[in-house]
Amino acid sequence: xxxxxxxxxxxxxxxxxxxxxxxANETEGTASDLAYVKDNGMxxxxxxxxxxLNYTDDNGELTxxxxxxxxxxxxKLGVEPEFHEIDWNSKEMELEAKTIDCIWNGLTIDEDRKxxxxxxxxxxxxxxxxxxxxxDEAKYTDSVDGANVVAEASSAGDELAVSDEFFxxxxxxxxQSQATALMEVAAGTADVAVxxxxxxTGSVGEGTDFDKLxxxxxxxxxxxxxxxxxxxxxxxxxxxxIITELVNDGTLKEIADKYELTPLLIAE
Amino acid sequence: xxxWLSLFEGFKYNLILFFVTILxxxxxxxxxxxxxxxxxxxxxxxxxxxxxxxxGTPLMLQxxxxxxxxxxxxxxxxRSRLIAAIIAFIVNYASYFSEIYRGGIEGIPKGQYEAGxxxxxxxxxxxxKVVLFQVIKRIVPPMGNEIMTLVxxxxxxxxxxVGEIMMSAERFSKEGLIWPLFSTxxxxxxxxxxxxxxxxxxxxxxxxxxx
Numbered sequence: 001x002x003x004x005x006x007x008x009x010x011x012x013x014x015x016x017x018x019x020x021x022x023x024a025n026e027t028e029g030t031a032s033d034l035a036y037v038k039d040n041g042m043x044x045x046x047x048x049x050x051x052x053l054n055y056t057d058d059n060g061e062l063t064x065x066x067x068x069x070x071x072x073x074x075x076k077l078g079v080e081p082e083f084h085e086i087d088w089n090s091k092e093m094e095l096e097a098k099t100i101d102c103i104w105n106g107l108t109i110d111e112d113r114k115x116x117x118x119x120x121x122x123x124x125x126x127x128x129x130x131x132x133x134x135x136d137e138a139k140y141t142d143s144v145d146g147a148n149v150v151a152e153a154s155s156a157g158d159e160l161a162v163s164d165e166f167f168x169x170x171x172x173x174x175x176q177s178q179a180t181a182l183m184e185v186a187a188g189t190a191d192v193a194v195x196x197x198x199x200x201t202g203s204v205g206e207g208t209d210f211d212k213l214x215x216x217x218x219x220x221x222x223x224x225x226x227x228x229x230x231x232x233x234x235x236x237x238x239x240x241x242i243i244t245e246l247v248n249d250g251t252l253k254e255i256a257d258k259y260e261l262t263p264l265l266i267a268e
Numbered sequence: 269x270x271x272w273l274s275l276f277e278g279f280k281y282n283l284i285l286f287f288v289t290i291l292x293x294x295x296x297x298x299x300x301x302x303x304x305x306x307x308x309x310x311x312x313x314x315x316x317x318x319x320x321x322x323x324g325t326p327l328m329l330q331x332x333x334x335x336x337x338x339x340x341x342x343x344x345x346x347r348s349r350l351i352a353a354i355i356a357f358i359v360n361y362a363s364y365f366s367e368i369y370r371g372g373i374e375g376i377p378k379g380q381y382e383a384g385x386x387x388x389x390x391x392x393x394x395x396x397k398v399v400l401f402q403v404i405k406r407i408v409p410p411m412g413n414e415i416m417t418l419v420x421x422x423x424x425x426x427x428x429x430v431g432e433i434m435m436s437a438e439r440f441s442k443e444g445l446i447w448p449l450f451s452t453x454x455x456x457x458x459x460x461x462x463x464x465x466x467x468x469x470x471x472x473x474x475x476x477x478x479x
Contacts, residue, residue, distance in 0.1 A: 049438075049439040049442055049443075050442065051442070051443050055439075055443070056439075058270075084349075084429060085429055085431055085435070086429045087426065087427050087428070087429055089427075090332070090336075090427065090428070090429075093332070093336050093340075094336070094429075096336070096339070096340050097335070097336035097337070097338070097339030097340045097345055097346070098339040098343070098345035099335065099336065099339055099345045099346060099349075177438065177442070178442065179438050179441040179442040180441075182441070182442075182444075183441055183446060183449075186446065199442070202443065202444075203442060203443050203444040204444065207444075208443070208444025208445065209444050209445050209446045209447070210444045210446075
């Protein structure tokens with residue numbers, strides 16, 4: 001009796017699972033993502049806090065380059081932006097589960113991401129820099145051989161540290177977030193952190209707890225930021241043409257000026 | 269100051285998670301216990317498998333499944349992160365509670381049921397009038413342990429984007445301020461301190477056989 005029940009339960013679970021995946025497949029092919037978002041009347045935007053892209057100002061308002069940019073695009077799209085703070089490691093799952101509609105947070109465009117998601121034309125440039133304790137600057141600027149290197153898991157820094165020859169003889173570890181990477185260096189548990197230029201300018205140096213850290217720009221190959229939508233989404237094209245409009249009427253440059261990111265702007 | 273405010277703001281979520289979970293998981297756990305101990309075999313089997321699955325997988329994975337699976341499998345995304353987290357915590361903790369209850373109930377000697385029957389009480393009467401209070405007394409220490417763990421586990425909710433205290437603190441470490449992250453420990457310590465005192469008092473109150 002017990003055995004029979006166990007088999008029956010297992011079978012039921014399998015059938016249920018199969019049923020689920022089928023319904024999901026049916027709806028995916030036909031539905032338009034753009035129509036879905038417009039029906040909802042809002043675009044759910046996934047972000048993490050990065051000064052100056054998305055952060056809270058002194059009045060407690062969410063602001064930043066990406067925040068303003070997203071609001072401007074949503075206005076043209078005719079929907080309300082709804083910002084969701086997410087865990088960066090779960091971003092693809094958030095998209096897939098439709099708990100967010102896009103990742104708009106200084107997302108570096110790369111081949112893997114292009115294959116997994118639908119990404120807009122690049123609008124901002126960025127590159128990875130090395131963070132180290134000021135006293136180590138002479139030691140690690142030219143070589144990180146034997147040094148303990150950290151970067152955020154599945155970030156562009158992670159990619160660089162794994163693939164670039166410069167890091168070939170370093171002990172590399174990936175950590176939870178860029179903030180953790182900074183803290184590792186400050187605490188001496190790591191020697192070098194690989195993080196975004198944009199983030200480095202906002203978080204290292206005088207007036208911060210990381211004032212004993214410094215950053216070295218090795219002029220690594222630059223990356224480009226894009227906005228990621230669900231794979232096959234028809235919103236991407238729509239947003240691309242809106243970006244062009246915002247470039248032409250000067251709105252995007254105005255936003256970049258506000259956050260001193262104009263030199264990095266590449267959208268056309 | 270701004271940082272402390274933000275930490276309090278974040279801790280609000282930990283407290284909501286904590287109290288709602290306790291409020292719902294304590295009775296739900298009892299229901300699961302009754303199912304597991306049921307004489308009706310299919311019911312006790314399903315209930316035991318359920319407890320095995322919940323206790324046998326990480327709470328972190330359960331959070332992922334509850335928040336993301338509805339959107340991925342059924343195309344109906346969860347609306348609220350907090351509610352998804354609350355569901356995951358209730359289900360998880362109810363399963364652990366149910367095993368604590370079961371241990372407590374099964375620890376009562378069979379002779380008491382027989383004595384009750386001899387005195388003309390029904391099985392339900394024996395349970396509610398004789399057994400239940402002894403069970404409560406016995407499960408207080410292990411429940412205290414579990415509830416203490418819950419206080420700290422609430423910080424796991426950050427992985428599905430519930431803006432609890434650890435997430436609030438990390439926002440500052442990204443901007444170059446480390447102390448808020450370490451200060452979060454004070455909040456958990458304070459909460460656990462209060463609970464330790466409360467449970468100590470409760471145990472004393474229930475210590476009626478010795479006095």
